[in-house]
Amino acid sequence: MMKNKILLSVFLLVIVGFSSCEKKNTAGLTEMTYYPSIEMMGDNPLLVPLGSTFTDPGVKSELDGVDVSNKVKVVSNVDASNGGVYSVSYTVASTDGFTRTESRMVIVASPNYNHNDLSGNYTANVIRNGTTSFSGNPVSLKKSSLGYGIYEISDWIGGYYNVGYGYGPNYAFPGLIQVDGDNNVVLISMSNAWGDPFDAVVGTYDSATKVFQYDAFWLGKYDFKVTLTLQ
Numbered sequence: 001m002m003k004n005k006i007l008l009s010v011f012l013l014v015i016v017g018f019s020s021c022e023k024k025n026t027a028g029l030t031e032m033t034y035y036p037s038i039e040m041m042g043d044n045p046l047l048v049p050l051g052s053t054f055t056d057p058g059v060k061s062e063l064d065g066v067d068v069s070n071k072v073k074v075v076s077n078v079d080a081s082n083g084g085v086y087s088v089s090y091t092v093a094s095t096d097g098f099t100r101t102e103s104r105m106v107i108v109a110s111p112n113y114n115h116n117d118l119s120g121n122y123t124a125n126v127i128r129n130g131t132t133s134f135s136g137n138p139v140s141l142k143k144s145s146l147g148y149g150i151y152e153i154s155d156w157i158g159g160y161y162n163v164g165y166g167y168g169p170n171y172a173f174p175g176l177i178q179v180d181g182d183n184n185v186v187l188i189s190m191s192n193a194w195g196d197p198f199d200a201v202v203g204t205y206d207s208a209t210k211v212f213q214y215d216a217f218w219l220g221k222y223d224f225k226v227t228l229t230l231q
Contacts, residue, residue, distance in 0.1 A: 034064040036092045038072070038102045045105035047148055050186075054080040059102065061092045068092060078106045085176065085189040109188055112181035113149030116207060122228040124158030129223055134164030139228055144176060153177045156190050156198070156216055157224040173216075179205045185214045 042057025056076065061069045076088040086106040093099045119141050127133040137159030144150040155162055155172040162172040176188035187201040196219055203214020203226075212228035 033096050033098060034094055035098060036061050036063040036068060036094055036100050038090055038092060038100055040090075040102060040104060042104075045107055045146060047146065048078070048080050048106055048108045049111040050080065050083050050108055052080050054078045054106070054108075056088060059090045061090075063092075063094060076106075078108070080108050083108050083110070083178070083186050083188055107146055107148070107150070107176075107188065109148045109150060109178050110180040110186060111148065114179040114181060114183060114205065114207065115149065117143070118149075118151055118179060118205070118210075119143045121231045122212070123231055124155070125227040125229075126158035126160045126164070127225045128160060129221075130225075132164075134158070134160060137163040141177070141228075146176075148178065150176050150178050150188055156187075156201070156226070157218075158226045158228065160224060183207060185212060 039060040040057075041059055046057070048054050056074065056078075058074075059069065059072055060067070061072050071092055073091045074088065075091075076086070078086040078088060084107075086108065088104045088106060089101055090103070091099055091101040122139045122141065123135075124137040124139045125133070125135040126137070137155075139158055140154045142152045142154075144152050152174070153176070154174055156175055156177070157173045159172070161167045162169060165171075171193050173190055173192045175190035178186040178188055180186050183205045185201055185203040185205060187198060190198055199217040199220060201214055201216050203212065205212050210230040212226070214226055216224040216226060218224065
């Protein structure tokens with residue numbers, strides 16, 4: 001009889017200890033976690049006229065049916081004075097610390113652009129710093145779905161590394177290009193294997209001859225003089 005009482009006491013201690021452990025692990029957590037929602041207001045991607053004042057359309061956020069839009073943290077790098085591709089991120093947290101983040105792409109470009117169709121295959125001539133040069137490299141322009149006369153360019157530097165040195169497609173400088181209403185070449189975006197941006201792009205497009213001529217300055221020490229002629 002005594003043995004049975006001892007076994008029963010041990011069993012009860014185990015149950016109590018297990019219950020205490022369970023309560024400790026769940027302390028501070030609500031029985032149900034609600035995740036916040038984020039509804040983007042306005043367009044994404046959003047086109048912003050070059051030289052204008054950027055006004056963020058913002059977002060609407062709810063948590064368990066309650067509007068918490070005023071608790072959304074916004075981080076933006078938009079500079080409407082310079083053409084380019086920027087981003088705005090929106091982050092909001094639940095009562096349990098879980099976060100939700102959404103991002104908006106913002107493209108700053110001139111609303112006054114060349115309305116001719118510039119898409120096609122071009123032949124590129126490129127000279128770097130007045131010394132090394134390559135000619136006859138293929139470069140393509142494809143109309144972007146973004147509007148504003150923005151095109152996808154296969155290689156900003158005319159195939160200098162990609163084709164000229166034979167490094168391959170990973171060493172092209174693709175991106176987005178625009179020609180404004182005064183036929184100036186406008187840099188919208190560029191990427192490359194090194195991850196370094198252009199310092200500037202300066203040049204023009206000749207509507208009569210359908211030829212691009214511009215200088216792409218890179219890393220403060222390289223000047224790629226590029227001529228693109230429509231085939």
